[in-house]
Amino acid sequence: MIRYPLLKEGATVGVTAPSSGVEPSMHDLLKQAIRRMEKEGFAVSGGDTIWTQHKAKSAPARLRADELNRMLKDDRIGLVLPPWGGELLVEVLEYIDYEQIGEKWLLGYSDISLLLLAVTLNTGLATAHGTNLVDLRGSIDDETTAKWREALTTPAGGSFEQRSSERYQVEWKHRAENAEQDSSDDSVFNLTEPTVWRSISGSDVGLKGRLLGGCIDVIRHLIGTPYGDVRAFREKHMPGEPVLWYLENCEMNTADLRRSLVQMKLAGWFENCSGLMFGRSPANTPVGGYTAEDVYRDLSEELGVPVLYDIDCGHMPPQLTLINGAMAQVEFSEEKGTASVLQIFK
Incomplete structure (x- = not known):
């Protein structure tokens, strides 16, 4: 519970x-x-x-x-x-x-x-x-x-719903050298780019599961420690229910991203997983032609689950508020590149 x-x-x-x-x-x-x-x-x-x-x-x-x-x-x-x-x-x-x-x-x-x-x-x-x-x-x-x-x-017992954003930012406005000037700005983000969510399957996707996730760069370091026992958490707090993972990459190239995801898989983190959602990334530098989309496709095929990417999560704001532990229902439209996310506190 x-x-x-x-x-x-x-x-x-x-x-x-x-x-x-x-x-x-x-x-x-x-x-x-x-x-x-x-x-x-x-x-x-x-x-x-x-x-x-x-x-x-x-x-x-x-x-x-x-x-x-x-x-x-x-x-x-x-x-x-x-x-x-x-x-x-x-x-x-x-x-x-x-x-x-x-x-x-x-x-x-x-x-x-x-x-x-x-x-x-x-x-x-x-x-x-x-x-x-x-x-x-x-x-x-x-x-x-x-x-x-x-x-x-x-x-x-309640719920709240969010929709994918209309635009996102690619460059932060605040810098140390102009912090005083920046502090008077009405808005913090510089939202210039149209938001488009995508699915690796190229089709509409519906997902349901309890949310878990975060920045892969750091949460991967929980593996093998007393603080990262996903299996014990699932058995105690959500027995039999699937996990819907949301993840984002801050600084890793695609090879490091792939290594980290394979480690998570081998550690059992993706057992009873209903799907994965990856945030927009300022990193994801290809290695030898191996792209982020290749990483997502490989994982989707290995786990046999849908994968959404370029979602509103992480270091390219704005981002959804995603509740670790909440039951989520995600409806994604490939044609529109938009999605709704309903989170239920049960």
Whole structure:
């Protein structure tokens, strides 16, 4: 059984950096995001780690874990929302007090997806893969990103629906050298390209299963650890039900992507899998003519399941809010290149 938190109006948002903090040159972006959350009616409790960054992480692993654990245990906090991802969240996994986590949401993506998946697998608590805090700093949110709030305020037993976006971005607007100017922008994303979802079969696709996933670059490192036992999670929390995997590639070429997916398969992660959905990727560099589409086709044929790709997930926003543990129903139209995603909290 999956447990679903409920974000209440006026709840406190805990902001901590279990991966990367924010460089001083970009503090204006973080301050803007915090003010925006407060304007939306939330109280914000910020930790020390969000303001520091040294040697690819916000702070030593123990300090990051201690601050995260305090927020995970604090009943006053309804949502833990890091400023963004990073590189070395893996260092804190062994120090998290999984049994002490309260009924609250965790939201984020990139390196944060490693934390999300580990928490869901080890506790049965639903977690939310979606926007990060810094990307909520603008006064205008696109419709796809804005769905995070509806998702997190959906009660257990309820449902919410999303549709594929109309446009996506290929280049980030914020840079350290123009952070002060950027902090006043009405919208955060530069949505210039028409969104087109695709299926490897070239036909309409319907998918149903419980969602699990994240950034492949980092979640693959759960394999073989006490924190990545997908089989035990399935047997305890969703016996007999299929998994619908959503995955995205941040930095890997296609050979590394293929190796990672084969490792997941050999580790049993894709047992009783109803399908896979891959997010748009800024990487996916072909190796020897071996393309991302070739990778998806090989996996689809090996597992005998449908594969969708170029979906709204990951490092080329906007992205859907996808709930680890939720039952999802996906309807994809090949002719239109669009899809609807219904998530049910049961």
